[in-house]
Amino acid sequence: MEILHGLIGLVRSPVSSTLPQIGSRLYLTWGILWSFPEIRTHILVTSLVISWAITEIIRYSFFGMKEAFGFAPSWHLWLRYSTFLVLYPTGISSEVGLIYFALPYIKASEKYCFRMPNKWNFSFDYFYAAILALGIYVPGSPHLYHYMLGQRKRALSKSKKE
Amino acid sequence: MKVTLVSRSGREFIKGGLELNDSATVADLQEAIHKRTKKFYPSRQRLTLPVPSGSRERPVILNYKKSLKDYCDGNENTLTIVFKDLGPQVSYRTLFFFEYLGPLILYPVFYYFPVYKYFGYEEKRVIHPVQTYALYYWCFHYFKRIMETFFIHRFSHATSPLSNVFRNCAYYWTFGSYIAYYVNHPLYTPVSDLQMKIGFGFGIVCQLANFYCHIILKNLRSPDGSGGYQIPRGFLFNIVTCANYTTEIYQWLGFNIATQTVAGYVFLVVATSIMTNWALAKHRRLKKVFFFYLSNY
Numbered sequence: 001m002e003i004l005h006g007l008i009g010l011v012r013s014p015v016s017s018t019l020p021q022i023g024s025r026l027y028l029t030w031g032i033l034w035s036f037p038e039i040r041t042h043i044l045v046t047s048l049v050i051s052w053a054i055t056e057i058i059r060y061s062f063f064g065m066k067e068a069f070g071f072a073p074s075w076h077l078w079l080r081y082s083t084f085l086v087l088y089p090t091g092i093s094s095e096v097g098l099i100y101f102a103l104p105y106i107k108a109s110e111k112y113c114f115r116m117p118n119k120w121n122f123s124f125d126y127f128y129a130a131i132l133a134l135g136i137y138v139p140g141s142p143h144l145y146h147y148m149l150g151q152r153k154r155a156l157s158k159s160k161k162e
Numbered sequence: 163m164k165v166t167l168v169s170r171s172g173r174e175f176i177k178g179g180l181e182l183n184d185s186a187t188v189a190d191l192q193e194a195i196h197k198r199t200k201k202f203y204p205s206r207q208r209l210t211l212p213v214p215s216g217s218r219e220r221p222v223i224l225n226y227k228k229s230l231k232d233y234c235d236g237n238e239n240t241l242t243i244v245f246k247d248l249g250p251q252v253s254y255r256t257l258f259f260f261e262y263l264g265p266l267i268l269y270p271v272f273y274y275f276p277v278y279k280y281f282g283y284e285e286k287r288v289i290h291p292v293q294t295y296a297l298y299y300w301c302f303h304y305f306k307r308i309m310e311t312f313f314i315h316r317f318s319h320a321t322s323p324l325s326n327v328f329r330n331c332a333y334y335w336t337f338g339s340y341i342a343y344y345v346n347h348p349l350y351t352p353v354s355d356l357q358m359k360i361g362f363g364f365g366i367v368c369q370l371a372n373f374y375c376h377i378i379l380k381n382l383r384s385p386d387g388s389g390g391y392q393i394p395r396g397f398l399f400n401i402v403t404c405a406n407y408t409t410e411i412y413q414w415l416g417f418n419i420a421t422q423t424v425a426g427y428v429f430l431v432v433a434t435s436i437m438t439n440w441a442l443a444k445h446r447r448l449k450k451v452f453f454f455y456l457s458n459y
Binding site: 116117118119120121122123 | 345423
């Protein structure tokens, strides 16, 4: 939904930042945790959920305040644009770690794999797709983090001006 | 004539400006800038007339052939030019050569060498005729592109930013390998003989048409690239603005009808969307430059 809102212009956030965010959430939740129960007991699930939860509680309560009262207190704005400094690294490391530790289970289970031969000469290997996903984190994480740093600078300096 | 050079943020780019002949051309200015700054060779310079702040108009880019006087307001003997560094540049010929070389070399690797061993398949495999014809078709296509790059195309801009080399090569080389992997796969399933013949036959016709389109486009310009924008006429250009893209898209369709891989069709969709964007932009540009273009098309 959030990606759709960005695409049709309902919210200002660019698709390039919501897509990886939402994409990674959906992928981790359904593609890793739901699909491979063996990984659910890993310690990184704890750090993952805590990172996501704190981020979202702050983010949505911030939006809620603005909608209900028209403004949000400056400490709230500060939280929204500062907690990511810690929570992005912890969240991203948890995501990457969980994908990595799930790899043996992915390979063994053959889940979501489509093999040759077939008349469309197509194949899909979920194991290699997971490795590709890990690869995307390499340029993707600095890009997102950099974007948030920029957002932080804009938001906090704007509030100082007001 | 005194030329003041500013960057887009307004500060003076060359302290004190440059002193040039009254009859100097933009090309002379570019040479002067290069001599002074050493780093910024002419193809890296983007020189525009200043736009009044707040104006949403696109800035006028200086034409290297025109004389500086043409851009002066009235009788003033001074000129302010905005400079932008386009970054390291590479000639279009170089760019195209490397991006096309990848598919030309990588595809045969999948056909001739036992690469599938490393993907866990047995070395022994049966090669279907369609796979051999696909090899010839593919390699002919990219060989044709390279030849056209050096002997046919006349580029409006001599250069392209260096970063495009990496971006374009990634696109061509990745897709080339992706398609080559599937078409030459030991477990490849060929289509019917008739479908293969229709696919390749149609593809070859479109490649020939595409070549003819390129000849028409080439003849719109003189050998040094001048001639600017012209309306292509004749042949398929009477029906579509960018018949060269149309024929290119259809020739890939022919290849895919013959080889039938999801990888190939994905490439077709992506290439089509890229070329469609280009074609729409060109159509819009031609309509703007030649208002009467609209009445016929």
